[in-house]
Every structure is written in structure tokens, then in C-alpha cells.
Amino acid sequence: MIERRPLPFRSRKAEILTHQTGIKRLSNIFAYARVIAFMLLSATWLIVETGQSDAASHVRAPENAVNLPVDDGPPNTLGTRSDGEIWSDIRHGAVGNPSSSSASGQAIQSLGQDWRLLRENYIVKYAGWFPVGVIGLLLLYFLIRGRMKIASGRSGKTIPRFTLIHRIAHWFTAGVFMILGLSGLIILLGRPVIVPLFGHEVNSIMTSAALQGHNLFGPLFVVALMWMFVKFVRGNFFQLVDFKWIFKLGGLFGGHVSSSQFNFGEKSWFWLLMIVGAVMSITGLVLEFPWFFEDLRLLQASTVLHGIGAVTLICVSLGHIYIGSVGMEGALDSMLIGEVDENWAKEHHDLWYEEVTGKSAKDDTEEGAST
Amino acid sequence: MSFIEFVEGPFYTVAMTIFLLGAAWRVIGIIRIGRKKDISPPKGSAAAGFFKGNLRHFFPRGIFARRTWLHIVGGYGFHLGLFGLMLFAAPHVAFISERITGFGWPTLPRWGFVITAEIAFAGLIVLWVRRISDPVMRLISDWDDHIGTWITFFVMLSGCFAMQESHVFLRATHMLLVNIWLIYFPFGRLMHAFTFFLSRGNTGATYGRKGMNL
Amino acid sequence: MSDQSKADIAVAKFLEHTDGEVASFFEACVHCGECAEACHFHLSTGDPKYTPTYKLLPMVKAYKRDKAPFSSLKKMVGLAPAQVTEEELLEWEPLVYDSCNMCGRCTLVCPMGIDIAGTIRKMREGYAAAGMVPEGLQRSAEFVKKTSSPMGVTIKALQAQIKHQEDITGIPIEVDKKGADYMAIFSSMEIMGYPEVLGAYSKLFKKAGVSWTISSVAYEATNVGVQIGSGPLAKEILQRVVDAAEALEVKHVISPECGHAYGAIRWAGPNMMGRQFNFEVVHIIELLDQLRREGKIPPGKKDDRTMTLHDPCQIIRRGGLLKEPRSLMDGSCGNFVEMKGAGVTNFCCGGGGGVSANPRAEELQTAAFSQKLKQLDGIDNLEAVVVPCGNCRTVFEDGLDAYERDLEIIGLSELIAETLAE
Structure with missing residues (x-):
């Protein structure tokens, strides 16, 4: 018997390659991805190590230093009473004497101090470590498991997955998200990161720039989020098949997982983005237009929620970016050209593949192997 | 210096x-x-056509708009926003009047600047992400x-970064x-x-x- | 040919035809991709390579390398595009010949108003000069050289058709009548496929009292030179018509119901010959409209079927005859319904610009016709389509056949003749 080769598909594939040089170039980068990943991981470790030793050297007090209770109350509250006593009075309703004439009576409040401590001691202190940790984990995962390949190789035949409007809505949101994420991190981590590394002047400049940028792009995110919701809500409702996905941990550690157009991970990311994104939008607008809100507690709560929400979204988005680019072969196609390889669809979204094409997602070969 | x-x-x-x-x-x-002189007997005015052609293409035709609306909105948003910022942002007017014209003109209030910038940015981002995610655009872009x-x-981003002045x-x-x-x-x-x-x-x-x- | 490669010849022609107008097009294109949304080849296949502006790429590269302002500066620093190669030209050849009807719909959607169709016409000059022309078109060109007609219609064949029509209508047609007011030329397609048009002319002109004739040496309106993009061949074909018309001392030459033939003789003609003609060129639609307005061919009983009008690109969009066919239709049809997008934004049939003469492009042409079919399907209970272009007519018939559809196709002159008042 003469072996038949699927020639038309081969030529079609060649055509896709010549006309989509961008993707080709991208996959070249992926070839070196493991090396880059290892280098990045080492670099991260180095930064963490040196950062800690730096921090330790900063903490070491000069020889003639006197121990001052720096973190226990507002500085420079000198007087005959201890900070603890002052705060106790304020909590019981005593009115402070702020130097500003416009802030009458309300300026020093115990909740504000709680907020300040929460922000200084927890959020600002630890927020930066979460994304770094996630990047580390992703690099580690990549080093161990490598790129998730299309098991049966590319078929050369594609099926449409996202329309142009879906893709534009996605990248628009992604673009605004990245600008907001970076500028937000600068605002949040200026003091613990930029000041020790580059000094106050640089921090002041970067924070000024980042704040202006953040405030300008913030409202665009609200629009982008609504656009995303309208365009992507279909197909993102949870289904029974998602439970199976959870039990198999999404195939992250092997095994086949069934899913429809979006799997449990994608759906969770969608709803997380929508819910946390909504919180970010509301708190963000509150913080951008503080003069509309009388209650100081609202603003304080907003900064806390905004910070926690930001770190959550940034961390999860890193995972999303990983799986959509280096992590999985063929995934990026759906957002760049809107079409995915048939074999990719069969392997990752079998139920959707069957729905769209009306064909069975199980290959003849696969079926033979399993029975 | x-x-x-x-x-x-x-x-x-x-x-x-x-x-x-x-x-x-x-x-x-x-x-x-240059171009060769057209000697076929004309039916209308070429000069009038020159101006009409320039005006006509500002207005997209309805029949195409169903497929191209996002590009039209993005394109106009970006360009109008950019011109708005370039000509009516307060620091720009100050710079132009000091360096070139010697006189100024009314400027955008801060909120007007912010909204104009948002429209311009949104438009530019839409135009560019369309460039990278449409097979047609990927093929023809260089x-x-x-x-x-x-x-x-x-340029726009650095401008908005400097907004606090x-x-x-x-x-x-x-x-x-x-x-x-x-x-x-x-x-x-x-x-x-x-x-x-x-x-x-x-x-x-x-x-x-x-x-x-x- | 030996010391100069095909690529060199083509590039030299590209540059020669890149005048200030074409240069302004190349300089203004911002790669926005809108043109793809107007092109029936892209719409029906979804293939990005059918984006109109992409079809121009080799010519754009040649211009940017050797003619554009700053090109020498860019070449010096290595930023100019690479030389156009023969492989590249061959790769683009089907894009230039098979997937462009030069219909000009893309110009309408282009924010820069770039005339891609006209530029493709000029680009084909390079291909024709380098001998890179699809076989089908090359064969037509050879026929033209022998018989003056791309389908090989000889004067004997024409005379037989004239005789046949004379028998049907009972009106004699005088060939080579010196001093007639009008000289009619036809497309081969009309003479061989739709000879009724000859009868329609004689009936209408008899009623209107117009003196007309047909030349026995220049009866062919189709200009393969324009389709292939060969200036010299186009001029040679045109020369026959001009010589015959001037020899017969006619006042007007009637351009037939054929798309590109009108542009070839009316607009490109004098420029190709380098002089104005001693006669005026009128399109048959223009003439009929004028005669009707003068009351010389009054409409009688209207055709009451549900009918629509196809707008041949070269006559309507690129020819400027938008209102004339419509007022004629109104007079002759009881139930004239416009297609969605009728008029200047109408879809081409898919066979214009030499595509229908190019067998290699058959599949693509049928695919492109699907857009036309969609327009036709938008009209309820459609019974007939008036197609005032011989070439469009055959494309319609082939297309309807391919999609297994049944619909009557008629020419405009025939419709007017049939509904003429007794």
C-alpha cells in the first residue's frame, strides 16, 4: 500500500507559515524559553537574596542610636503622655488638635491609624512578594513540565475560535490592564522598593508619573471591563463538566480533561476578573474622585480593597499570560489570528470542538489506543 | 546647559x-x-473633484460600516483626540505661544484634557491591537x-505622565x-x-x- | 531578453507607470486593511492575501526602493526594501490577474481614497512587458491579433448574425455606411452569445430615426490590451476602431453594453492615441437615455416582472453613468427593485478585468460571484436581472449555473426594445 500524505494540508500549513511570520518568529523564541526561564529564575532568587541582605543592613541601627517606638504611633507626638494613652483617649472619643484648619476634629481617628498600620505593615510590605512568588512558581513549573505541546502535532487545519471584535476587546483590556498594573505597582511599592534602590528623587518622579497615568487609564479599564463582559459572558457559565476538571486539577499534572468552549480555569479567571475588576473599578473611581465622598472610612476601605484586588488580579493574570503564551502550544493563535488548530481544539476543548464541527473529538488513533 | x-x-x-x-x-x-495631461474630453471638473474627493472620504459609507465600525470609531477617536491634545492642552498652548506664535488661545480644562486623552489612547490602542490580531492586518503591516x-x-504617554507639572x-x-x-x-x-x-x-x-x- | 531579467523589465515598467498619482497612493496607504472589507474576493474566501492593497506590494516595493523621495538616502543606510525578485512577481501574478476585477469598490471604503483598481491596471503593464501573463489572457491576445476579436469572431460570423437578426426584425442593417451619424461596436460576447442586441439596436434606432452603421473592419469593442495591461496592444486594438470610424466619417461611436470597453475608448482612448478623436464616444445607455428624454423612443407596455439592475463597475462606479440606466429602467419596468448596495457600491460580478477570460481563475470567480448572489437573494420573488454588460452577463449565467439557480438575465437595450411603444 502506498502511504497517503495529506498534501493539501501541508501546503496550507506552509502558506500559513509564510504569511504569518510573526507567529513563526514567536515560536523561535519559545525554543529558547527554557534557557531564559532558568536564567530568570536564578535572577529572581538573586534579587530576593540580595534584597533581604539589603533590608537587613538597612535595619541595622547605628552604634549611638536610641531606640524609638517608630511603628507604634504617629511620629513627633511628643508630650507628657505615651502614645498608647493618646490612642486610648481618641478611641474613647477625645478630639485631637490637628494643625490643619480644614480638618476639624475628624483628622485624627483611631480607624485611620488602624488603616495606616494595615497598609504599612501588611499591604505595602508583602504585596510585591506575591507576583514575584507567582513568577517563581511559573518558572519552576515551566522548568519541570516544559511547554504543553499539542500531543498529536498541528493538523494544519484551523477552526475559528474568537471573532475580531473578541480579540480586540481582549487586547484592549490587556493593554489597559498592563499599564494600570505597572503604574499601580510603582505607586504602591515606591517606598519599599524604589526609594531604597534609586532614592527619593527618582521615586518622587516615578510616582508622580505613575499616578497621573494610573488616573488617566483607570476609567478606560471600567469601559474595557464592561466590553469584556458583554463579549465573553457567553460560554463562561459553569457547567457539570467543570467539576471533573477540578478533580483532575485541569490536567496541569497530566491526564485528559474535557471542557467546552472555556474550561473551569478560564471561567474562573473570567468571573474573578469581572468581580474583582468591578471592585477595582468602584474603589478606583472612589479614590480618583475622593471629593465626592464625605466618609473617610470609605476611602480607607477603598485603598485596602484596591490594593488586595490589584495583587490578586496581577498574580492570576501572570498565570493567564503564561498559559496563553509560552505555557501551551497553539493557545496564542486564538487571540492573534482568531483560529486554532483542530488538534489543539480536540485536546483542550473537546466538547466545544464537537459542538462547532459536528465531528467527534476522538481521533481514530486515540480510540484504538484506549480500547 | x-x-x-x-x-x-x-x-x-x-x-x-x-x-x-x-x-x-x-x-x-x-x-x-507629475502626471501626464489627460486629453480625453472631460465631463466634469477635475479641480472640483480634487476637493470633493478630499471631503468625501472623511465620511464613511454606511454599507461598509457594519464591518468596519470599530476601525472608524477607533480611527476618529484617536485622531480627533490627538489633535485636541496637541492644539488645546494648556502646556502646549503656552509652549506654542511662547516659542512660535506669540499669542495663545483658550485651552482645555483639566477634566477636558483627561477625557480627550482617554479617547485618544483608547483609539490608538484599538487601532494597534487590531493590527496584531487581524490576519489581514498582520499580513499587510510592516x-x-x-x-x-x-x-x-x-509621546502621548510621556505627556500624560508629565500632567502634574x-x-x-x-x-x-x-x-x-x-x-x-x-x-x-x-x-x-x-x-x-x-x-x-x-x-x-x-x-x-x-x-x-x-x-x-x- | 537575456541580459535583462524578467524582474528588471517588470520593475522598469512599474517605475515608468508610477506617476505622481500612483506615488501619492503608495505614500498615503496606512495599511488599515479597510479595503479587504470591500473586496468580494476577500469576503468570499476569507483569505488575507486577497486584501487589495497587498496585491500591489511588488510595485510598492519597487517604488520605495527606486523612486520615492528619500529612497536613495534609505538605500544608503540599508532601510530601503529589497529588490523585487522574479519569484516574488510570480507569486503575485495570480493576485494581480485572478483576484482583481479592477472594480474599484475598495476605493470607496479607503480612508485615503486610493484607486487600487487603476493602479493594478498599471501594475499589469509591468507583468505584460515581462511576459508574465496568464495563459488564458495570452490566448485572447493572440486571437485579437489574428481576428481583432478575443473570441475569434470573424466578419463572416458577424455577417451571419446580422442576416439572422434582419430576418427576425425585418429591418435591414447597413454595414460600412459612410456618413452615418453613429457607428456601433460590440463585444464578441454580444455578437456570439446575445445577437438579439443587434436586432434591438436596429429596432430602437429605426423608431428614433437615428442613422447608424457597423464597420466590417472594426466591430470589436473588447480591448484585451486593457485587460492584460499591455499599452501597445491596447493602442493597436483601439487604432482599428478609430481608423474605421474616421474613415466612415461618423459623428459618434457607440460603446456597447460592456464594462471596460467604455473606459478603454472613452477615457483611456484619447490618451493612448495621443490626440482627441474626430468623433464623440457615447455609451449606448447614455444614448438611449438621451433618445428617451427627447421622446424619440417612448416606452409602451411595461414589463411587470420583479426585476433588478446589476451595475457593471466600469460603467457605473468607474464610468459615472449612475442615473441613466435607472431612468431607463423606470420607464420600462413595472416592478423595478434595487439591490441592497445598488449603484456605486454594487458588487462586481466577479468576472471583470479579464478574470472571466482566464480559465485558471474560474473557481475564484465563482466564489466571488457568491457576493453578487447574496445581493440578488435579498430581493423577494426576483424574476429577472437586467445586466447591461455582455461580459457580466456570461459571468451571471455561469455563476447561476454553478450555484444551481434559475433566473432570467437580459440586456438593457433588449428590454428597452421589447417595451418600446408600437
Whole structure:
């Protein structure tokens, strides 16, 4: 018997390659991805190590230093009473004497101090470590498991997955998200990161720039989020098949997982983005237009929620970016050209593949192997 | 000489000169290639067609809009936003009146500036992400398209970074990028800002001559 | 040919035809991709390579390398595009010949108003000069050289058709009548496929009292030279018509119901010959409209079927005859319904610009016709389509056949003749 080769598909594939040089170039980068990943991981470790030793050297007090209770109350509250006593009075309703004439009576409040401590001691202190940790984990995962390949190789035949409007809505949101994420991190981590590394002047400049940028792009995110919701809500409702996905941990550690157009991970990311994104939008607008809100507690709560929400979204988005680019072969196609390889669809979204094409997602070969 | 003095002084002068001379050279160069005189008996006016063609293509036709609406919205949003910022942002008017015209004009209030910038940015981002995610656009785009987009984006971004007007460094960064933009302009696709009227006009003139009412 | 490669010849022609107008197009294109949304080849296949502006790429590269302002400066620093190669030209050849009807719909959507169709016409000059022309078109060109007609219609064949029509109508047609007011030329397609048009002319002109004739040496309107993009061949074909018309001392030459033939003789003609003609060129639609307005061919009983009008690109969009066919239709049809997008934004049939003469492009042409079919399907109970272009007519018939549809196709002159008042 003469072996038949699927020639038309081969030529079609060649055509896709010549006309989509961008993707080709991208996959070249992926070839070196493991090396880059290892280098990045080492670099991260180095930064963490040196950062800690730096921090330790900063903490070491000069020889003639006197121990001052720096973190226990507002500085420079000198007087005959201890900070603890002052705060106790304020909590019981005593009115402070702020130097500003416009802030009458309300300026020093115990909740504000709680907020300040929460922000200084927890959020600002630890927020930066979460994304770094996630990047580390992703690099580690990549080093161990490598790129998730299309098991049966590319078929050369594609099926449409996202329309142009879906893709534009996605990248628009992604673009605004990245600008907001970076500028937000600068605002949040200026003091613990930029000041020790580059000094106050640089921090002041970067924070000024980042704040202006953040405030300008913030409202665009609200629009982008609504656009995303309208365009992507279909197909993102949870289904029974998602439970199976959870039990198999999404195939992250092997095994086949069934899913429809979006799997449990994608759906969770969608709803997380929508819910946390909504919180970010509301708190963000509150913080951008503080003069509309009388209650100081609202603003304080907003900064806390905004910070926690930001770190959550940034961390999860890193995972999303990983799986959509280096992590999985063929995934990026759906957002760049809107079409995915048939074999990719069969392997990752079998139920959707069957729905769209009306064909069975199980290959003849696969079926033979399993029975 | 400080950095800000350099980018607003000699460097700016050089950049502006390159921009003006380069753009003029290129437009004149295109016109000077010339075209053969059309001797077929005309049915209408070519000159009127030139202007009509220029006007007509500002308005998209309804029949195409269903497929191209996002591009129309993005394109107009970006361009109108950019012109709004360029001509009516308070620091720009101050700069132009001090350096070029000697007189100023009404400027956008801060909220107006922010909204205009948001529209311009949204438009530019939509235009660019369309460029990378549409197979047609991926096929026809070249490095010039991307450089033009990104350089404009960075000029705009640095401008909005400097909005607090509290750090000379930020203003200087913006000016530096503006200078680079001015120098790149006459050599790349940004020149469409000047060549569009020739292209629309030439087609308009041909059609006008044929008495076509498009 | 030996010391100069095909690529060199083509590039030299590209540059020669890149005048100030074409240069302004190349300089203004911002790669926005809108043109793809107007092109029936892209719409029906979804293939990005059918984006109109992409079809121009080799010519754009040649211009940017060797003719554009700053090109020498860019070449010096290595930023100019690479030399156009023969492989590249061959790769683009089907894009230039098979997937462009030069219909000009893309110009309407282009924010820069770029006339891509006209530029493709000029680009084909390079291909024709380098001998890179699809076989089908090359064969037509050879026929033309022998018989003056791309389908090989000889004067004997024409005379037989004239005789046949004379028998049907009972009106004699005088060939080679010196001093007639009008000289009619036809497309081969009409003479061989739709000879009724000859009868229609004689009936209408008899009623209107117009003196007309047909030349026995220049009866062919189709200009393969224009389709292939060969200036010299186009001029040679045109020369026959001009010589015959001037020899017969006619006042007007009637361009037939054929798309590109009108543009070839009316607009490109004098420029190709380098002089104005001693006669005026009128399109048959223009003439009929004028005669009707003068009351010389009054409409009688209207055709009451549900009918629509196809707008041949070269006559309507690129020819400027938008209102004339419509007022004629109104007079002759009881139930004239416009297609969605009728008029200047109408879809091409898919066979214009030499595509229908190019067998290699058959599949693509049928695919492109699907857009036309969609327009037709938008009209309820459609019974007939008036197609005032011989070439469009055959494309319609082939297309309807391919999609297994049944619909009557008629020419405009025939419709007017049939509904003429007794």
C-alpha cells in the first residue's frame, strides 16, 4: 500500500507559515524559553537574596542610636503622655488638635491609624512578594513540565475560535490592564522598593508619573471591563463538566480533561476578573474622585480593597499570560489570528470542538489506543 | 546647559527643522513626479473633484460600516483626540505661544484634557491591537506601521505622565520623545498626515473629470 | 531578453507607470486593511492575501526602493526594501490577474481614497512587458491579433448574425455606411452569445430615426490590451476602431453594453492615441437615455416582472453613468427593485478585468460571484436581472449555473426594445 500524505494540508500549513511570520518568529523564541526561564529564575532568587541582605543592613541601627517606638504611633507626638494613652483617649472619643484648619476634629481617628498600620505593615510590605512568588512558581513549573505541546502535532487545519471584535476587546483590556498594573505597582511599592534602590528623587518622579497615568487609564479599564463582559459572558457559565476538571486539577499534572468552549480555569479567571475588576473599578473611581465622598472610612476601605484586588488580579493574570503564551502550544493563535488548530481544539476543548464541527473529538488513533 | 534646556532649545530647533524640511521635501517630491495631461474630453471638473474627493472620504459609507465600525470609531477617536491634545492642552498652548506664535488661545480644562486623552489612547490602542490580531492586518503591516504607532503612543504617554507639572524631568522626557517623533515623522508612515490630501485629491480629480458623483 | 531579467523589465515598467498619482497612493496607504472589507474576493474566501492593497506590494516595493523621495538616502543606510525578485512577481501574478476585477469598490471604503483598481491596471503593464501573463489572457491576445476579436469572431460570423437578426426584425442593417451619424461596436460576447442586441439596436434606432452603421473592419469593442495591461496592444486594438470610424466619417461611436470597453475608448482612448478623436464616444445607455428624454423612443407596455439592475463597475462606479440606466429602467419596468448596495457600491460580478477570460481563475470567480448572489437573494420573488454588460452577463449565467439557480438575465437595450411603444 502506498502511504497517503495529506498534501493539501501541508501546503496550507506552509502558506500559513509564510504569511504569518510573526507567529513563526514567536515560536523561535519559545525554543529558547527554557534557557531564559532558568536564567530568570536564578535572577529572581538573586534579587530576593540580595534584597533581604539589603533590608537587613538597612535595619541595622547605628552604634549611638536610641531606640524609638517608630511603628507604634504617629511620629513627633511628643508630650507628657505615651502614645498608647493618646490612642486610648481618641478611641474613647477625645478630639485631637490637628494643625490643619480644614480638618476639624475628624483628622485624627483611631480607624485611620488602624488603616495606616494595615497598609504599612501588611499591604505595602508583602504585596510585591506575591507576583514575584507567582513568577517563581511559573518558572519552576515551566522548568519541570516544559511547554504543553499539542500531543498529536498541528493538523494544519484551523477552526475559528474568537471573532475580531473578541480579540480586540481582549487586547484592549490587556493593554489597559498592563499599564494600570505597572503604574499601580510603582505607586504602591515606591517606598519599599524604589526609594531604597534609586532614592527619593527618582521615586518622587516615578510616582508622580505613575499616578497621573494610573488616573488617566483607570476609567478606560471600567469601559474595557464592561466590553469584556458583554463579549465573553457567553460560554463562561459553569457547567457539570467543570467539576471533573477540578478533580483532575485541569490536567496541569497530566491526564485528559474535557471542557467546552472555556474550561473551569478560564471561567474562573473570567468571573474573578469581572468581580474583582468591578471592585477595582468602584474603589478606583472612589479614590480618583475622593471629593465626592464625605466618609473617610470609605476611602480607607477603598485603598485596602484596591490594593488586595490589584495583587490578586496581577498574580492570576501572570498565570493567564503564561498559559496563553509560552505555557501551551497553539493557545496564542486564538487571540492573534482568531483560529486554532483542530488538534489543539480536540485536546483542550473537546466538547466545544464537537459542538462547532459536528465531528467527534476522538481521533481514530486515540480510540484504538484506549480500547 | 541642563537637559530640559537642551531638549527644549537646540535639540528642539534641529528636530523641528528636520520635520519641516523633510515633510516639505517629501510632499514636493511626490508632486514633482507629475502626471501626464489627460486629453480625453472631460465631463466634469477635475479641480472640483480634487476637493470633493478630499471631503468625501472623511465620511464613511454606511454599507461598509457594519464591518468596519470599530476601525472608524477607533480611527476618529484617536485622531480627533490627538489633535485636541496637541492644539488645546494648556502646556502646549503656552509652549506654542511662547516659542512660535506669540499669542495663545483658550485651552482645555483639566477634566477636558483627561477625557480627550482617554479617547485618544483608547483609539490608538484599538487601532494597534487590531493590527496584531487581524490576519489581514498582520499580513499587510510592516515595521514602519508599528514604529509609528509606538512612537506616537510614547509621546502621548510621556505627556500624560508629565500632567502634574511638578517634575522638570518628566517634561523633558516628553520633549525628548516629541523631538524623536518630529525627526522620524518625514521618513516614515506618519507622513500620511500630509500625503492623504494628495491621494484623495488625485482620485477625486480623476472621478470629477469623468463626471462621477460619488 | 537575456541580459535583462524578467524582474528588471517588470520593475522598469512599474517605475515608468508610477506617476505622481500612483506615488501619492503608495505614500498615503496606512495599511488599515479597510479595503479587504470591500473586496468580494476577500469576503468570499476569507483569505488575507486577497486584501487589495497587498496585491500591489511588488510595485510598492519597487517604488520605495527606486523612486520615492528619500529612497536613495534609505538605500544608503540599508532601510530601503529589497529588490523585487522574479519569484516574488510570480507569486503575485495570480493576485494581480485572478483576484482583481479592477472594480474599484475598495476605493470607496479607503480612508485615503486610493484607486487600487487603476493602479493594478498599471501594475499589469509591468507583468505584460515581462511576459508574465496568464495563459488564458495570452490566448485572447493572440486571437485579437489574428481576428481583432478575443473570441475569434470573424466578419463572416458577424455577417451571419446580422442576416439572422434582419430576418427576425425585418429591418435591414447597413454595414460600412459612410456618413452615418453613429457607428456601433460590440463585444464578441454580444455578437456570439446575445445577437438579439443587434436586432434591438436596429429596432430602437429605426423608431428614433437615428442613422447608424457597423464597420466590417472594426466591430470589436473588447480591448484585451486593457485587460492584460499591455499599452501597445491596447493602442493597436483601439487604432482599428478609430481608423474605421474616421474613415466612415461618423459623428459618434457607440460603446456597447460592456464594462471596460467604455473606459478603454472613452477615457483611456484619447490618451493612448495621443490626440482627441474626430468623433464623440457615447455609451449606448447614455444614448438611449438621451433618445428617451427627447421622446424619440417612448416606452409602451411595461414589463411587470420583479426585476433588478446589476451595475457593471466600469460603467457605473468607474464610468459615472449612475442615473441613466435607472431612468431607463423606470420607464420600462413595472416592478423595478434595487439591490441592497445598488449603484456605486454594487458588487462586481466577479468576472471583470479579464478574470472571466482566464480559465485558471474560474473557481475564484465563482466564489466571488457568491457576493453578487447574496445581493440578488435579498430581493423577494426576483424574476429577472437586467445586466447591461455582455461580459457580466456570461459571468451571471455561469455563476447561476454553478450555484444551481434559475433566473432570467437580459440586456438593457433588449428590454428597452421589447417595451418600446408600437
